[in-house]
Amino acid sequence: MHPIIANVSKHIRLSTEEQAYFLAMLQAKSLKKKQILLREGEICKSSAFVISGCLRAYTIDHNGFEHILQFAPKDWWIADMYSLITQQPATLSIDAVETTEILLLPRTAQEQLFVEVPAFERFFRIITEKALVTARRRVLDTLSLTAQQRYENFCKQYPTLIYTLPQKQIASFIGVTPEFLSKMRKELLRSK
Amino acid sequence: MHPIIANVSKHIRLSTEEQAYFLAMLQAKSLKKKQILLREGEICKSSAFVISGCLRAYTIDHNGFEHILQFAPKDWWIADMYSLITQQPATLSIDAVETTEILLLPRTAQEQLFVEVPAFERFFRIITEKALVTARRRVLDTLSLTAQQRYENFCKQYPTLIYTLPQKQIASFIGVTPEFLSKMRKELLRSK
DNA sequence: CGCGACGTTGATTTGCCTCAACGATTGTGG
DNA sequence: CCACAATCGTTGAGGCAAATCAACGTCGCG
Numbered sequence: 042m043h044p045i046i047a048n049v050s051k052h053i054r055l056s057t058e059e060q061a062y063f064l065a066m067l068q069a070k071s072l073k074k075k076q077i078l079l080r081e082g083e084i085c086k087s088s089a090f091v092i093s094g095c096l097r098a099y100t101i102d103h104n105g106f107e108h109i110l111q112f113a114p115k116d117w118w119i120a121d122m123y124s125l126i127t128q129q130p131a132t133l134s135i136d137a138v139e140t141t142e143i144l145l146l147p148r149t150a151q152e153q154l155f156v157e158v159p160a161f162e163r164f165f166r167i168i169t170e171k172a173l174v175t176a177r178r179r180v181l182d183t184l185s186l187t188a189q190q191r192y193e194n195f196c197k198q199y200p201t202l203i204y205t206l207p208q209k210q211i212a213s214f215i216g217v218t219p220e221f222l223s224k225m226r227k228e229l230l231r232s233k
Numbered sequence: 234m235h236p237i238i239a240n241v242s243k244h245i246r247l248s249t250e251e252q253a254y255f256l257a258m259l260q261a262k263s264l265k266k267k268q269i270l271l272r273e274g275e276i277c278k279s280s281a282f283v284i285s286g287c288l289r290a291y292t293i294d295h296n297g298f299e300h301i302l303q304f305a306p307k308d309w310w311i312a313d314m315y316s317l318i319t320q321q322p323a324t325l326s327i328d329a330v331e332t333t334e335i336l337l338l339p340r341t342a343q344e345q346l347f348v349e350v351p352a353f354e355r356f357f358r359i360i361t362e363k364a365l366v367t368a369r370r371r372v373l374d375t376l377s378l379t380a381q382q383r384y385e386n387f388c389k390q391y392p393t394l395i396y397t398l399p400q401k402q403i404a405s406f407i408g409v410t411p412e413f414l415s416k417m418r419k420e421l422l423r424s425k
Numbered sequence: 426c427g428c429g430a431c432g433t434t435g436a437t438t439t440g441c442c443t444c445a446a447c448g449a450t451t452g453t454g455g
Numbered sequence: 456c457c458a459c460a461a462t463c464g465t466t467g468a469g470g471c472a473a474a475t476c477a478a479c480g481t482c483g484c485g
Contacts, residue, residue, distance in 0.1 A: 053448085100373055100377070102377040108373055108376040108377045110369055110373055111369075122362060122365055122369070123369075123370070124368050126362055126363070126366070132370075143438080155355065159351045159462070160353065160397060162351065162354045162355050162358055163347065164353050165358055166354055166357055166358035166361060167318075169358060169361045169362050169365055170314060170318055170383045171318075171362055172365055173314055173361055173364055173365045173368060174314050174315045174318070174451055176368035176369050176372060177302055177303075177314070177315075177368050178315070178324075178366060180302060180368060180371050180372055180375065181292055181300055181302055183372065183375045183376070183408070184300040184375070184408045185292070185294040185298070185300050187472080188472080193299050196241070207430090207431070207432090208431080208432065209430090209431070209432085216375070216376045217473070217474090218474060218475080219432070219433095220433080220434085220471075220473095220474080220475085220476095221472090221473055221474070222432095223432060223434080224433085224434080224473095227433085227434090238459060253478090290429070379440080380440080380441070384468080399462090399463070399464090400463075400464065401463070401464085408439075409442090410442060410443080411463080411464070411465095412440055412441095412442080412443085412444095412464085412465080413440090413442070414464095415465055415466080416465085416466080417439095418464095419466090423468085
């Protein structure tokens, strides 16, 4: 089965015609490492589904530091949701952590899809609910956990990513400097 | 117009029959200040819509400190989304900041609603998308802003709440101790 | 090979926390 | 309606987690 149909089928059932209709809307794209899919300030026109590789969404603050909001490995959806729904300039940038294959679903096509095949309205409601749970969990974690606990959580949550990702990016995701992450890891190794 | 119909009508159109059908599902409830709607560990069975007053969702960490995830003033929806969709024990508690009138929409009724009136699927998709944008914005703010900037943001975002809410709860929401918030406010007053 | 990004380490600084004490406000039972 | 307790906000002294800054070794890549 096509990987994106497998992904959608986790939550809704589609007829063969509906699957074909959906697949016809998608546009395949290949990104090289560090290639940018969306740049802060542009209007986000599509959601992306990751077939292989990994994307990341991040901002750069006024001191020039990157803050990573989300990683999207294989089988995840990613977009600047704010820009996508308001059609205002994006506050996030999205680029490829490594060579990545994606499928793009343009927002206009998606809106048409909601009308033609209401099951997709359900599908996106469900995955948005899950993304919301994750995002809120993360807010609570940054409020209540130490940097070390956040790092340990990260390792549990993304066990595959820790090997491919530069340490710098893990630091930026959990909200510490690369120097401090390095010191934490040293401590962790010594004590285990 | 009924306030909850006004709220729903911001995003979808309903016939008179659909409105009646929806309203019949709702259960009114009144909460006194500090009264608990959902306790951590219970199963969350309903979403709540706030007619008047204000609710809050929070956790208590292993050191006994409260961390406030969300305030829900008039015209907002609130629930422990994780518990609601998985029917696992809640990780959040929800209680009333002040005397509050709410309408409860049981999850079972909501699921029936999605089938009977698909427009509601759309409605909840849209408000979940907006909640997701807010939650992710907050993740980025805690990663990139100082406590003082987060406080100033809070004042802009909830200009009405700052007067009714105990300072302690504002501190807990933005992620600082009450003592430190007090010192920040002193600084802000001095410099303006 | 040589350059630039990355990870490490140490010295120093700082933003925010902890703890403790105190006055002001709120709420509550007699 | 008062007395008392509880909670809240403030202030200060001291402490700690994490940031900053700087120097250095290493590795991948053009």
